[in-house]
Amino acid sequence: xxxxxxxxxxxxxxxxxxxxxxxxxxxxxxxxxxxxxxxxxxxxxxxxxxxxxxxxxxxxxxxxxxxxxxxxxxxxxxxxxxxxxxxxxxxxxxxxxxxxxxxxxxxxxxxxxxxxxxxxxxxxxxxxxxxxxxxxxxxxxxxxxxxx
Numbered sequence: 001x002x003x004x005x006x007x008x009x010x011x012x013x014x015x016x017x018x019x020x021x022x023x024x025x026x027x028x029x030x031x032x033x034x035x036x037x038x039x040x041x042x043x044x045x046x047x048x049x050x051x052x053x054x055x056x057x058x059x060x061x062x063x064x065x066x067x068x069x070x071x072x073x074x075x076x077x078x079x080x081x082x083x084x085x086x087x088x089x090x091x092x093x094x095x096x097x098x099x100x101x102x103x104x105x106x107x108x109x110x111x112x113x114x115x116x117x118x119x120x121x122x123x124x125x126x127x128x129x130x131x132x133x134x135x136x137x138x139x140x141x142x143x144x145x146x147x148x
Contacts, residue, residue, distance in 0.1 A: 021046030024097040030117040041128040067115040073099035083148035
């Protein structure tokens with residue numbers, strides 16, 4: 001409940017917001033997805049960019065926090081999208097990660113209910129539409145829209 005309240009507070013109190021998401025793709029043809037405690041569905045891991053934090057730093061931090069994933073090479077920028085579903089001020093930078101290690105499976109906590117790799121050909125039913133679109137762009141070469 002506190003997480004939802006904080007999320008609403010930040011949505012209403014900030015000017016433009018900037019977030020990052022990462023499509024972490026394994027050599028086995030899987031993608032890392034997370035299920036949050038405060039919003040339904042399966043999402044690409046990510047979060048907000050904090051003051052004095054680069055996009056690259058934010059991606060690395062969010063992957064560590066949400067899935068125990070460490071980058072072994074820089075993430076590659078896929079695109080930046082306006083996310084009107086959150087607010088008319090929210091932007092999301094999506095990165096592609098192919099070089100990484102995972103120290104151990106992520107245990108549930110106050111923010112992340114579950115973090116798992118799924119075959120790209122068998123995404124869970126509750127994978128969000130935005131996540132599906134980003135993966136189609138990355139895997140199938142679908143054109144990039146300006147919006148999430």
